[in-house]
Amino acid sequence: MADSRLTSPPILHRPTEGRPEPRMELPELNIQADAGLPPTADEVVVFQATGVNVHYGKFLALKDVDLAIHRNEITALIGPSGCGKSTFLRCLNRMNDLIPGAEVGGTITFHGEDMYAPDVDPVDLRRRIGMVFQKPNPFPKSIRENLSFGMKVNGIRVDDDRIEQVLRHAALWDEVKDKLDQDAYALSGGQQQRLCIARAIAVNPEVILMDEPCSALDPISTLAIEDLMRTLREEYTIVIVTHNMQQAARVSDRTAFFTVQQLDGGDRHGILAEYNATERVFRAPEDPRTQDYITGRFG
Amino acid sequence: MTTQQLPEPAGLRARRFRPAEQGVVLLLGAAATISVLITVGIVFTLIEEGSGFWGSVSLVDFFTGTEWFPVDRVYGVLPLLSASVLIAVLAALVAVPIGIGSAIYLSEYADERTRRVVKPILELLAGMPTIVLGFFALESVTPALQGAGIIPSDQLFNALAAGIVVGLLIVPLIASLSEDAFRAVPAAMREGAYGLGATKRVVATRIVFPAALSGVMASIVLALSRAIGETMAVTLAAGTQPNFTADPTEPVQTITAVIVAVSKGEATRGSELYQSIFAIGLVLFVVTMLINIAATALVRRFRTVYH
């Protein structure tokens, strides 16, 4: 399904089907563990976070994060619970703006532009950066209305072809084509989550942020969504938070490992401990904390 | 497999007597029974006391009569019923936009501090003695309507002023119950919409409002039955002149106002006039009950279910 939205072809285009696992063809990259991967000549950086601090009131939840997210890749954010994965993810579409007392410091650029500059409209930003949540949260409306809501909001013409196209894209069409006008809550959890993905795709975003999208789902639905993510990666940039390390290893190109740093004063902050090609993070982690976490000694 | 000698397991059949549990059940059951009995008793009184009335006045005349003129033994309930409904509708016209507007503001726009200040003030209005509202209608609302040329300057009583103050009275009811309904819409629903690039206005009107619709409608209907039963403010502001009209600028007399007038007047116990107030009281009761049944049905019909 060709989409004219992409003006240039995906730069990191890799075939998705029959991908060997683990993938050995990943190029050796020049890695600096703390700074994130430096953009190489043919990689487009979508988000660049530099020195990002997030406060909830006085509490510093996330400290000094540097991270680059690349186009048409799946970037996984992993780490123990409470280390700030969701917090970081929600910085990428300014969802934290909605939380009273949440404060984002440092800089995050989107295609080189400061996302938090005063003249950036967070509503327009969220139109370009879609989000899928931990618990499937379809609107209490019909399947069709779930898709048309965002399209209307974004001035996209709603027609049956477009609805079908989006549902096919989200691998849901065959299951729902006869009940488009039924309540979305009549679907199973996995179908609801794919509907939420379809809803995000329907507004033509460039990026899809997913916060533990499979944590409420059974293993079969989880695999269906992972398959879907591999397909979507062709057209979209995906950032996924997951507590499931196999999932990160299965689907992602790069993995960021967040952890909690406990200071002597008793303060606890989330930090980014390691960011690397997924392959590297799982095979040869550079940080002992990553090693402990992925081998199950911690977290 | 050889079975080992295990201790005999404890039997199940040792049901305990728990006096505290039994006592609580009895007390709570008694409370529920009493409230049901009181309701039944009131209905029974209405029917019993008004029963003589039906002997001397025909049902058809009562329900189709457009004049209420007890001196001539003319008992048509329509002018009274229409007055009650007219004022309730005027009140709803005032209260629904203000009530829902403030509910949306409080739940979707106001920060926590504003909400903590505004909500109690709003609810204070609900606790306002209705006699005070009646005087407010006479002293402020009607003169203002006269000043605006809506009401003739030589006319004191009118349905509009009564409708406006009863509207003010039920604003807090609608605002408070609707706000609860809005806030009961899961935050995940709002986040889903914001995540698609929806503005606050769109989230409030297209997501939160429809999801909370059943609660909002319930609040409106409850407010309507409160408005239709309201007495002091309407007696003071709308007048004591039975008038079969839909014109809000005219004086009218509601069912409740007639009941007040008759019961504080000279009517002797057991007289036809005295019995008539039980008959119209019964009508009021049935109307209110129908409204409440409608509310329950609406809530069921439009309830949003999240799994």
Ligand SMILES: Nc1ncnc2c1ncn2[C@@H]1O[C@H](COP(=O)(O)OP(=O)(O)O)[C@@H](O)[C@H]1O
């Ligand atoms: N809305 C909030 N208000 C206050 N503290 C929060 C809020 N959301 C998250 N936190 C805190 O920030 C830290 C990181 O949370 P989160 O980003 O949700 O972690 P993760 O997704 O990695 O489990 C936790 O200590 C959490 O308690």
Ligand SMILES: [Mg+2]
């Ligand atoms: Mg989380």
